[in-house]
Amino acid sequence: MRDARYSTALAAAAVSALLAIPFARANPAPLRPRALASATPVRAVTAPARAVVRAAPRPVVRELGHGQLIEGRCPPSIPRCIALTFDDGPEYRSTPRVxxxxxxxxxxxxxxxxxxxxxxxxxxxxxxxxxLRDIARRGHLIGNHTFHHVELDRLRDNALADEIDRTESLIRQSIGRRSWLLRAPFGALLRQRTVDAVFSRGYTPVYWELDTRDWATPSVQGVIDGFRQALLESPRGGVVLLHDTHWWSVAALPHILAILDRRNADLIAHGEAPYRFVNLDALYRPLGDEAPRGMPLPRRRHHGAD
Ligand SMILES: [Zn+2]
Incomplete structure (x- = not known):
C-alpha cells in the first residue's frame, strides 16, 4: 500500500496542501490499521536491556517555533542521524520501560x-x-497526537478543533506547558483546513523516515526486521516511528539500539561518520526557505511574529 518513501511523499503532500496545489497523491490512505492504533493489551516486557549504562545527560531541548515542518530526514549537516519517536501513549504498563x-x-x-x-x-x-510528567521530567519532547487517534482530514471543523485542543489542554494540565509538535494519526494531514488548523495553533507537524511497521507486525522479531529494512532503505537514518503502547516494540528497542551500536562500530572502523541520536529540533526546516523547486513559497500566515 505504501513504499519506503511514503512518509516523504506525504510530507511533500502536506506542503502542497499548504500551498493549495494539487499533489500527485490525492487519496490520503490511512497508514495503519485502526485496530492496532491504540488500546493494545500490554504484557510484561522480558527482553533484557543490552544498553551500556552511563550517566544520562540532561540536554536542554530547544522548543520548536512556529511554521516549521519535520519531514524526518537528517539535515545536510549531519551525515547520519536517528531521532526516536513513540506514538499513542502514555501507557503506564509499557512507557516507563522505554x-x-x-x-x-x-x-x-x-x-x-x-x-x-x-x-x-x-x-x-x-x-x-x-x-507523562515523567516523560517531561526526564527531558524528552512531548507532542500532540489527537484525543481519539482519529484521521483529522475526515473531521468537521468543530471536531477537528476538539481533537487537537482537548489533547493540548490535557498535556498542559499535566506538565504545565503546551506542546509545539503534532503528529497526525496515520500521518494523514492533507486537507487544507486540517493543515490550517495545525499551523494556526503554532504546531510543527512531524512525519517520519523510518517506519518499523510495529503497528502491523506484533512480534519483537518483526519490529527488529522492520527497523533493519527501514535503515536499509534510508541509510542516512532520520526519524524512527515506534509505539510505546506495544509490548513487542518496547522489547525490540534494546535490539534496535544494539543494531545501531554494531553499525556505528563498522562505520567508525571504516572511517565513516556514525549515527548520531538527535532531538527533533535538529531536523525541522522552516517552511518556505527550502520550498521544492518550481513551487511558489507558502503564504506565511498564522506563524507568529516571524
Ligand atoms: Zn498513532
Whole structure:
C-alpha cells in the first residue's frame, strides 16, 4: 500500500496542501490499521536491556517555533542521524520501560500522546498522567497526537478543533506547558483546513523516515526486521516511528539500539561518520526557505511574529 518513501511523499503532500496545489497523491490512505492504533493489551516486557549504562545527560531541548515542518530526514549537516519517536501513549504498563532504556543510554526521544489516555481521575488515567510528567521530567519532547487517534482530514471543523485542543489542554494540565509538535494519526494531514488548523495553533507537524511497521507486525522479531529494512532503505537514518503502547516494540528497542551500536562500530572502523541520536529540533526546516523547486513559497500566515 505504501513504499519506503511514503512518509516523504506525504510530507511533500502536506506542503502542497499548504500551498493549495494539487499533489500527485490525492487519496490520503490511512497508514495503519485502526485496530492496532491504540488500546493494545500490554504484557510484561522480558527482553533484557543490552544498553551500556552511563550517566544520562540532561540536554536542554530547544522548543520548536512556529511554521516549521519535520519531514524526518537528517539535515545536510549531519551525515547520519536517528531521532526516536513513540506514538499513542502514555501507557503506564509499557512507557516507563522505554524511559529507562533511553535514560540508560542518555538518549532523548519524542512522545506523541493521545488525549484519551490521560483524561480521567480513575487509576488508569491517573497513572498515565504520572508517566507523562515523567516523560517531561526526564527531558524528552512531548507532542500532540489527537484525543481519539482519529484521521483529522475526515473531521468537521468543530471536531477537528476538539481533537487537537482537548489533547493540548490535557498535556498542559499535566506538565504545565503546551506542546509545539503534532503528529497526525496515520500521518494523514492533507486537507487544507486540517493543515490550517495545525499551523494556526503554532504546531510543527512531524512525519517520519523510518517506519518499523510495529503497528502491523506484533512480534519483537518483526519490529527488529522492520527497523533493519527501514535503515536499509534510508541509510542516512532520520526519524524512527515506534509505539510505546506495544509490548513487542518496547522489547525490540534494546535490539534496535544494539543494531545501531554494531553499525556505528563498522562505520567508525571504516572511517565513516556514525549515527548520531538527535532531538527533533535538529531536523525541522522552516517552511518556505527550502520550498521544492518550481513551487511558489507558502503564504506565511498564522506563524507568529516571524
Ligand atoms: Zn498513532
Amino acid at each position: 524511559l529507562d532504556l533511553l535514560d540508560a543510554r542518555g538518549i532523548k526521544a519524542t512522545f506523541f500522546v493521545v488525549g484519551h489516555r490521560i483524561d480521567g481521575d480513575d487509576p488508569y488515567h491517573t497513572a498515565n498522567r504520572a508517566v
